[in-house]
Every structure is written in structure tokens, then in C-alpha cells.
Amino acid sequence: MPDSRKDVTPQMELRAEDVDALVLGAALLGSGGGGKTIEVGMLLRRSLGTGSVVLHSPHDLDGAYVVPVGVVGATTVLTEKLPSGREFAAAVHAVCQWAGIEPEALMASEAGGVNGLTALVAALELQLPFIDADLMGRAFPRLDQLTWAVDGDHLSPTALAGTSGEIVIIDRAPARTMEGLVRATLRELGGWAAAAFPPRRANDLATSTIHGSVSRAIALGAALKELPEAASAWAIESATGARVLGAGRAFDVSRQKVADGTVGHGHISLRDRDADSIIRIECQNEYLLASVNGRLEAQTPDILCLLERRKLLPVEVDHVRDGDELLALHLPGPSWWWASRARQERVSPRAFGIPSLGEDRE
């Protein structure tokens, strides 16, 4: 719906023809996790029709209450049981009712993976303005890795809406407890739920969110889409601003399945015959750390992607198989995370149980 409050420089708008780029870009920001974006892309395209969504910056909507929304839980179940769109409305209304306010705008809780798209579906459903910002700038697996939780703010109240119409509101829980309570609830709700996080005024979002993450996803996806098949590393780097770590056949793909069906620690290695190098990626739900010939090249919160070598389509962690021809890409992570050591520590490889260098010698 049109914005009536402020008039600013040309607004970026998302139309149906941009969805393909967003599908690709959100998958890149997923860093191998965050769920498959294609199916939600179809949902978004249908929701958009011939219309568009304006991607506002927070200060466009100063003073408005903004609700971050997204899907929580197992994204593999999400693609089997697609959202109807009503779950988001139910969650947003529940959290605003509990907080005693009216929702005035939406934003994504997470820009990487499916949640780079779900908040847009929700904005169309609720006919609310959409703010081009999120609380991760990429994908992370835990709610206590949302920027607000990392900076010490609470996530209460949070509302969950299940696919059968259930509503769960969790309030007065510290961020870590919130993560545990949500996981416990999800087991009962059938794997995933729409989540609406505490509403905040738009002018409070300046330093506590990552700006422009949806437009970044679209730009990345568009750049990738433009590239020809089997593009050279140089072409990929100049088009996307990413760094190519190498390309080759996957071997030594090892992932430990853990009890709840999610992916445990593991690693994937590529043998780059041209560069005579071995690229090794440590992973959990996302790609977390990359080394080339044993030398550390990149780690969270930077973004790592594995793409099909020829078609340059992102491959998720649990879809890599021995023998796949892949290309490893390193994208700079959102600068918000690098701003302090405390922020880095919450999302560093070590936060995922993967030791990195120079930080475990207490």
C-alpha cells in the first residue's frame, strides 16, 4: 500500500519480475542454510500479482510501530507444508494485541533463506508498509542470534502462529530462554510456525538492525542471474563483489545427523585441480568457516556459499553430495556484526562449537 508519511528519494520497489533475483540472493545470504527459497518465491510471486512492494528505509517511517516477522523451525517441513499467508497475520495481530498497539509496518526477522521472502508475503497479506532491514543480515539458526538479542535487548513478547490456527505468546523471557521455549513449542506445532517479534518504533531501528538486506539480496541475485553458464571466477567476482575461494569436485562430505533431524557438525571439501588446492568448509546448518590448503580464509559472520559450478545455483548444506562440481564463494558479512568483539563472539564459528584460531587459548 502506498506510503503517505514521507517523501524521499526514489523508492526501490519489488515486482514479480524481481522475485527470481530475490530467490537467488536470499539463498546466497542464507550461507547454505535458511531453507529453500524457490517454493516461497512462487508464493511471493502469486501474492505480488501485478502489484509491487516498496522497500522503505527505517527513517521513512519514523515513529511507526514495526513488527519483525519470519518463519521459525524446520524449513524442510516448510516446503512440504507451505504457509497460507494467514499465519503471519495471526502472529502479527497476536503480538500487537498483547503489546497493546497497532502494527504499522513489517520487516524481516532474517534476510537469508526463506525469511528473506516470507516477511514480504506477510506485508502483502496484511497490506502494511515493508522496511528493508532485518535482524541478522543473513541466516543464523538461533533466535538469540538476532541483533536485538545480541545487543542485550529482550525478544519479549514473541507470538507464534501454527498452521492449524494455534497462537502462542511468550513474554518476559530472556533471549536464551526464548530460544528454548520456541523450540519446545515448535515440536507441538508441527515443525514450523510464523513468528512475530516485539514491535518497535522505526526510529529505534537505526542502530539495532541491518539495513538494506532485502535490496542487497535482490542485487546479488540479479548479478548472479546475469552471468553466463560456467562463468569465470573473475567474472563472478566482478559481478557480485564476492570472492571465489576455488572450484572443484566435492569429496569428504561428512555431516553428523543429530537427534532432532537437524544437521550436526561436519565439513565438505573441494579439490580444485586448476589451482592445486583443497577448499574445506566447516558447516552446521550453515557454512561457517572456510580454509584453503589449511589456511583460514573466511568465517562467520562472513557469508559462505557453495554454488553449482556451471549454473551457479546455491546449494544448501544438506544437499551437497560427494562428486558434485561446486564453486566456493565468500561474501562479506554485514558490517554490523564486525562492529564489536561481543557481537562477533555470538556468531563466530566457536559459537557453533567449531574452534577457530587464536580464541581458544584461555
Add this chain to the structure above:
Amino acid sequence: MTAGINLSAILQHPHLRDVVVLGGQVSEQKVAGCTVARDIAARVTGIAQRMLVVLYSSNRDDWRLDNLLHRAHQHGAVAVLIQGHAPLNPSTTALADLLRTPILGASDPFAAHRAIEVLIHEPRAHMADLVLAVVAAAQGAGPTLEDAVHRIGEAIARPLFLVDTQDVLVRWNEDISTAALHHAVSAHPSDDRRARWTVHSGGQVFITCPVRSGTISAWLVAVLPERLDTEIEALSAALTTAVAPIGQRLATARLALERDALYRTTLLGEILEGRISEVTRRRALDLGWRLDGWHTGIYIGLDDELDITASRPHVVSAFDNAGMKATVVERGQGWAVWLTAEHELSAKDVQLQATAIRRAHRALGRLISVYVGVGRLHFGPDGVSRSLGEATDAASLARQRPASGRFLHVDRLGLAQLLLAWTRTDTFQPAAMSLLEPLSAELIETLTTYLDSESSVNETAAILGVHRNTVASRITRIQRALEVDLSVADDRLALHLACRAITTPM
């Protein structure tokens, strides 16, 4: 900085049996020392040409193992040794190959580090350890040579052998061939009493250390899979230490051999002289000798100045292997041997037995240079003596006859040849010389030809190429000079034998 020693040689050292190669290739790398790191995250500097030993590093999935390998490689480390024998991830193995920096595993990295340091930097300590171990092993060993060699072999943890010029006396490993051991020993200068070492094709190192005990010459030989100078020096010292206890056991064993040999020789002497008392019979029985029955005597003479007592087992086993149970007694520079049958042998059995004896002779001939005479079948205690007597005569004839394979069987000799053989004895020769002394060389030739030609003047003239009258006149001169009458059969025979004795080359 030293040039370092071969990593592959270090890894084959017995003190590093705990160390296995987990990834990468061990080839020609040289190691100058070890540097210890606490864990895989430790800083590593100053490790050029060194082995990096990481004490706590059992997790193979930790990517920092790859990172450690990268850093070790960058700083010029030769290899990385980590904890445990568990296999590496394929990524890590591939990286070790790519960086040409092998990863080794040891259940006790610190012990491996210590062992490597000793090998590289403390050769004297290694030598002392090994010498003490050998001393302790020799002290704890039993009285036999076998036990002593085995225990010393265990102490040095390397294949060890006691070798003499002909045989491997004690073998504590089956992998090294007798030929290779003798090759190593033959390269050891006879006047050098120190331990020496040689590198054989394939890189094996043979360390030889002479053991001298009276007239006995033997060598202790230890074998290393690859050259490792520290171990070679230590083993040379350790083997030198082992020479005394091994030599003492060799002398003791030799003494027992000599005693037995003397006993046998004396007993045989009594039998040959025909003095066969009850005591002699009983002693013979104790030794398992059979005096009754049908005997075939065999004399085996030895050409070289070899030790007949030490070589006797070769004779025994040569007969054993040919399927004969022979009595073997040292006699002269050789052995008196006889075979005994309960019943008289048929002509065919004699034939078969002769073939078997020839087979034994051939087998023995491959080890030592011998000549053999075989007597005829004779019965009873006297038979031993008679058959051996014939065998001894046949043997002395065989010695001169390479054409017959230096083997003569009396049954196959013309009696005449045997008689002829007797003319070559030390007593007959001077007599023949003095009998024919009055004759010139020309007359001796004429006489010999005349007698060989059955006293035919015509035939003699034809052979010598002179006129028959010349022959007749020479014969007359001979009869006059020798004062004999060639028409008397006895005179003719005596002169014929004398001619044969001095004209036939020995």
C-alpha cells in the same frame, strides 16, 4: 644446522614402532630435530627441517589440524606427528599429499619425540642403551648359542645371525638369505677384528662383527632395513660387546664337538686295528654304530685345510638327505663313513646304493671340495675295516682323477688299476727309481714301449720310429745293465711295474 637424517630410516627404528604414517608420503625427507607443541592450536616457529610433535591432538575432525599442517609446511617442517593411530579425514590426507608434509601418528607422541631426539642428537646415549641391553641379554641367556643369539637379537630388536664361512649357525629371522649373509661376511677383511658395515642393494645395511675363538671364525651379523648412522654405530658397539659371550659359547660347543670327535676316532681306530673287545662293542653300540651286518666303507677326503670336526654335520646331512643312515667318523684329513645293511645286498641294490652315494657326494661338493672312494661290501666287524681300507685306496686314486668326478668305486675299478695305484705309494716309487737307475731316459722309454708292446721288437720299432735292429740292440744293453733276463716272467713284471710307476704322471 646439520643435514639431518632420513625420516624413513628413523621410522623404521625399533624404538619408533609406535609411529605410523597417517597421511602423505615419507620419502627422502631429512629431519634435523623435533619441536614439541602442546596442541594443534599452538604457535609454531623455528621448525624448519624439524618434525613438529603435537602432544594433544586426537580429534581428527578439527579443521585446525589442516591449519596446523599449513603452518608447519609454511615454516619448513618436515613432518607433523600427532596423537593416536586413528585415520585422518580424506581432506587432511589429501592436504598432506598436496603439501608434501606427512602426518604421523603415535599413541605416545612424547615417547616418540624422545626416541627421535636420542637418535638425532644423542648417539652416545643410544649406544649406551643398546650396549647395556646386550650385556643384560647375554647375562640372562642360557648356555646354548641359540639362546644367547636370540636374546641379544631381542635386545637389539633387529634380525641377528651367527654365521661361519660355510653356514648360518644361528638364525633369528627368516627373511635374510644365507647367500646375502655370506656375501656380507666375505666383504669383511679377515684381519679386521672390529665391527664393519656394508650397504646392500635395496638399501639394507649389514653389520658384521667377527667372533674369534681359537681356530673358529664366525661373525655376528645384524641387518638394518635402511642406513641410520646412529643405530649403525650403536649396534657396532653392542655387537662387539656380544662377541665375548658368543665366543665363549662357541668355544664350549667346540670343546664338546672335539671331545666327541676324539672319542669316535679312537673307537674307530680300535675297530680298524681289529682289537674289538666287549668294551669296544658296547661303546660302538652307545654311539649307534652297527658292527654286524654288511658294510660299505666310504672315504671322503677334504682338499682344503678345513676344519673336519666343524664340517662333519655337512657330511651327515648330505647322507641323510640322500636317504642313507651313515656312520661318520673324522679320520685323517677327511671322514671315514660306512653304511650297514642287515643282509647282503643284491647287485641291483649295490647299484642303487652307489647312485645314492654319488648324490650325497654331489651335494657335499657344492659346499666343500672333496674326493670320494667307495669300498666293496664286506661282512661283520672286520668288514668295516676291510671295506674302509678299499675305500681309502680308491679315494687316493680318485683324488688324481678329475675325469671320474673325483669319485671311485672299487667295484668299478679294474683290479689292475688298483694294483697300479699301489705302485704309486711312497715305498714303491723309490724302489722303482733305484731299479731303473742304470738306464738312460732313452733306454727307459724303449723298455717301457717294449713291455707295453708285449715284447714285440717290430711293434716297438714302429712306435718309436727307429729300426728294429736298434730296438734289439737296446734291449740287449738293458738286460746287461740291469742284469736281468726279460724272458723270466717275474723279472718282466717287476720291470713293467717299475716303468709304469716312474713314467706315468701322478
